[in-house]
Amino acid sequence: MAAQRIFTLSQVAQHKSTKDCWLVIHGRVLDVTKFLASHPGGEDALIEVAGKDATKEFDDTGHSGGAKNLLREYQVGVLQGHTIKDADSKDVSIKKKEMSAFVIKGDPLPKSKAFLEFFVPLLFAAFYFGYRYLTRADQITS
Numbered sequence: 001m002a003a004q005r006i007f008t009l010s011q012v013a014q015h016k017s018t019k020d021c022w023l024v025i026h027g028r029v030l031d032v033t034k035f036l037a038s039h040p041g042g043e044d045a046l047i048e049v050a051g052k053d054a055t056k057e058f059d060d061t062g063h064s065g066g067a068k069n070l071l072r073e074y075q076v077g078v079l080q081g082h083t084i085k086d087a088d089s090k091d092v093s094i095k096k097k098e099m100s101a102f103v104i105k106g107d108p109l110p111k112s113k114a115f116l117e118f119f120v121p122l123l124f125a126a127f128y129f130g131y132r133y134l135t136r137a138d139q140i141t142s
């Protein structure tokens with residue numbers, strides 16, 4: 001995991017334009033410049049709190065879990081005096097991907113089950129056609 005970069009509020013305050021917009025939410029220092037245009041709550045909501053600690057505003061809006069997860073995507077560091085366990089967002093998302101890949105790899109169909117799934121329908125088909133053949137033969141002879 002990459003080292004957490006620590007910023008002071010006055011350092012964050014230097015990034016408060018539409019071309020360079022940072023803010024702090026729950027101790028995470030976020031660079032939301034690329035998110036301004038796509039923020040569902042509008043660009044202005046973010047610009048108003050640019051360069052500041054916007055934790056209260058973020059929480060007051062009642063953001064969803066999805067929005068909270070997004071915070072990690074834009075994190076560039078941590079506010080001085082705060083500790084965040086999963087501060088490096090990219091590492092967290094990679095770990096999640098590895099986990100899901102592991103689950104898929106680690107859960108193959110047992111060989112016996114795969115065998116049954118293949119042969120049982122085949123057996124049924126064989127019985128069916130065998131039965132049809134025999135009953136047809138009966139009809140022809142009678």
Ligand code: HEM
Nearest residue numbers: 030032040041045049054057058061063064066067070071
């Ligand atoms: C990086 C920080 C932020 C992210 C990732 C984010 C993300 C989102 C998302 C995904 C939504 C859609 C609704 C939801 O899923 O909750 C949303 C809505 C909204 N956000 Fe944010 N947001 C951020 C910061 C802020 C801040 C600081 C404010 C206020 C100053 C704000 C104000 C709003 C408002 C007003 C809405 C619209 C709510 C509605 O129409 O119901 N957001 N935001």
